[in-house]
Amino acid sequence: MTREEEIAAGLAAVRARIDAACAAAGRERGSVSLTVVTKTFPASDAAILAGLGVREIAENRDQEARAKHAACAGLPLRWHMIGQLQRNKASHVASWADVVESVDRQPLVGALSRAAVSAGRTLTCLVQVSLDGRTDRGGALPVDVPALCDAVSAAPGLTLGGLMAVAPYPGDPGEAFARLARLRAHVLADHPAATILSAGMSGDLEEAIAHGATQVRVGGAILGSRPPVT
Ligand SMILES: *Cc1c(COP(=O)(O)O)cnc(C)c1O
Numbered sequence: 001m002t003r004e005e006e007i008a009a010g011l012a013a014v015r016a017r018i019d020a021a022c023a024a025a026g027r028e029r030g031s032v033s034l035t036v037v038t039k040t041f042p043a044s045d046a047a048i049l050a051g052l053g054v055r056e057i058a059e060n061r062d063q064e065a066r067a068k069h070a071a072c073a074g075l076p077l078r079w080h081m082i083g084q085l086q087r088n089k090a091s092h093v094a095s096w097a098d099v100v101e102s103v104d105r106q107p108l109v110g111a112l113s114r115a116a117v118s119a120g121r122t123l124t125c126l127v128q129v130s131l132d133g134r135t136d137r138g139g140a141l142p143v144d145v146p147a148l149c150d151a152v153s154a155a156p157g158l159t160l161g162g163l164m165a166v167a168p169y170p171g172d173p174g175e176a177f178a179r180l181a182r183l184r185a186h187v188l189a190d191h192p193a194a195t196i197l198s199a200g201m202s203g204d205l206e207e208a209i210a211h212g213a214t215q216v217r218v219g220g221a222i223l224g225s226r227p228p229v230t
Contacts, residue, residue: 003044003045003048004048004051004052006224007045007048007049007052007222007223008052010221010222010223010224011036011049011052011054011222013221014034014202014205014218014221014222015034017205017206017221018032018034018205018209018216020206021205021206021209021210022209024206024210025209025210027209031214032209032213032214032215032216033056033214033215033216034054034056034215034216034218035056035057035058035080035198035215035216035217035218036049036054036056036057036058036218036219036222036223037057037058037059037060037082037201037217037218037219037223038057038058038059038068038219038223039058039059039060039061039064039083039219039226040064040226040227041219041223041226042068043067043068043071043072045223046068046071046072046075046077047071047072047075049077049222050072050075050076050077054077055076055077055078056077056078056080056099056215057072057077057078057079057080058079058080058081058082058101058217059079059080059081059082059083060081060082060083060084061083062081062083062085062089062092062093065079065081065093065096065097066092066095066096069096070096078098078099079096079097079098079099080097080098080099080100080101080217081093081097081099081100081101081102082101082102082164082217083102083138084102084104084137084138085100085102085103085108087107087108087111088111090108090111090112090114090115091111091114091115091118091119093112093115094112094115094116094118094119094121094123095119097123098123098124099123099124099125099126099161100112100123100124100125100126101125101126101128101164101198101217102126102128102138102164103125103126103127103128103148103152104127104128104130104135104138104139104140104148105140105148106147106148106151109125109148109151109152109155109158110155112125112155112157112158113155113156113157113158114157115157116156116157116158117156117157121157122157122158122159123157123158123159124158124159124161124196125152125158125159125160125161126161126162126163126164126196126198127140127145127148127149127152127160127162127163127164127187128140128163128164128165129142129145129163129164129165129180129183130142130165131165131166131167131168131171131176131179131180132168132171132176138166139165139166142179142183145163145183145187146186146187146190149187149190149191149194150190153191153194160191160193160194161194161195161196162184162187162194162195162196162197162198162214163180163183163184163187163194163196163197163198163199164196164197164198164199165177165180165198165199166199166201167199167201167204167207167208173203173204173207173208174207174210174211177199177200177204177207177208177210177211177213178211180197180199180211181197181211181212184197184212195214196214196215197212197213197214197215198213198214198215198216198217199211199213199215199216200213200216200217200218201216201217201218201219202218202219202220202221202222205218
């Protein structure tokens, strides 16, 4: 099998899972978009994905993402930042990202806003919610999320898209995504346009779709296993 055939097979399987999960949840087919996570995989895989109709690509490290973004110039891709982000990387990230899914602290909001304005760009931001009561691996505590959403929505150069979360591991993703769905309803009452809910990965996209995810972020199930993080 060529790499393209391999990726096409993974993509077809994941698209079938998304369709089945939408049907099981009584949701319209096409109501969930797929973002493919290319971290650790080469830019050539992102180019293959573009050729197979993928439009949303996610990366979790600024330097790696910048290189792939440059290598894929001209392809019709939108780039998502999904990794923990330091304030001093905001201006770099604003140069390649269309969507920043990992906004989790007030100082980052100011830094991204200044970076977006000076780059003449508008960044869609998702506030990342921690579902395990900790903040060391990224994500804001649910109690802090409404104020962060207010800050993003008031910041020049930023648009509040909605929320993002990763299910705790180990743990019950269904229970965690149910909590996320309640928080999202609360945020939507104040910010009706913030309709994005980015949740669900290779192992738990069905549970996320059952709880209202509008975007899933899938890496391994499409591209194969990644080398372990060191
Ligand atoms: C790596 C990553 C994913 C994709 O995970 P897979 O299990 O490979 O599908 C999704 N979201 C975030 C935030 C990630 O870091």
